[in-house]
Amino acid sequence: EAQVTQNPRYLITVTGKKLTVTCSQNMNHEYMSWYRQDPGLGLRQIYYSMNVEVTDKGDVPEGYKVSRKEKRNFPLILESPSPNQTSLYFCASSSLEPGLGGRETQYFGPGTRLLVL
Amino acid sequence: DAKTTQPPSMDCAEGRAANLPCNHSTISGNEYVYWYRQIHSQGPQYIIHGLKNNETNEMASLIITEDRKSSTLILPHATLRDTAVYYCIVRAFMEYGNKLVFGAGTILRVKS
Numbered sequence: 001e002a003q004v005t006q007n008p009r010y011l012i013t014v015t016g017k018k019l020t021v022t023c024s025q026n027m028n029h030e031y032m033s034w035y036r037q038d039p040g041l042g043l044r045q046i047y048y049s050m051n052v053e054v055t056d057k058g059d060v061p062e063g064y065k066v067s068r069k070e071k072r073n074f075p076l077i078l079e080s081p082s083p084n085q086t087s088l089y090f091c092a093s094s095s096l097e098p099g100l101g102g103r104e105t106q107y108f109g110p111g112t113r114l115l116v117l
Numbered sequence: 118d119a120k121t122t123q124p125p126s127m128d129c130a131e132g133r134a135a136n137l138p139c140n141h142s143t144i145s146g147n148e149y150v151y152w153y154r155q156i157h158s159q160g161p162q163y164i165i166h167g168l169k170n171n172e173t174n175e176m177a178s179l180i181i182t183e184d185r186k187s188s189t190l191i192l193p194h195a196t197l198r199d200t201a202v203y204y205c206i207v208r209a210f211m212e213y214g215n216k217l218v219f220g221a222g223t224i225l226r227v228k229s
Contacts, residue, residue, distance in 0.1 A: 108162070109160050110160055
């Protein structure tokens with residue numbers, strides 16, 4: 001089954017304790033991205049990657065890091081989490097090919113709910 | 118800045134067609150209209166997209182006005198499982214960063 005998986009799904013942590021949220025897709029997609037969703041602010045892009053070893057900042061990258069060493073994985077790293085990073089996080093992926101099922105169709109993971117105390 | 122305007126919420130009877138409107142009066146020639154939905158804090162799900170012609174797939178139909186300033190997503194036979202937040206998104210097909218900008222969307226409640 002084609003899917004994007006995220007782990008963990010729920011996480012409670014404390015300020016300053018480094019954490020990593022993993023994202024993996026099995027569709028051989030070039031493009032992967034991270035969003036955060038907050039009440040009243042909608043979904044905002046954090047980082048994205050157009051292919052292996054190619055990453056770039058989205059709209060709200062402060063406090064986050066990413067890496068893309070393999071095509072299927074795109075982990076989100078919070079080196080020193082703070083309470084304002086409490087949020088619902090989504091990973092997404094898509095092909096970059098034009099046409100049906102291509103770059104216009106982004107597949108989202110189930111979400112990771114993070115609480116930073 | 119939001120490029121689209123949607124009603125905050127709508128109700129629909131189960132089995133009836135759900136018609137969700139979207140205004141995008143400032144849409145430019147290279148911008149497409151996309152619809153995604155989000156069911157109860159799950160990851161958003163792609164529904165359909167179009168440029169200027171009406172489109173239909175197994176999930177829904179998309180009707181775009183001739184001047185492209187508005188569109189309507191039609192779920193032909195809504196079920197309870199279609200209860201979700203529906204997002205209308207306008208963006209260029211080759212948008213830098215392939216980013217989707219989600220607004221507030223329309224909460225669709227399908228009722229039995």
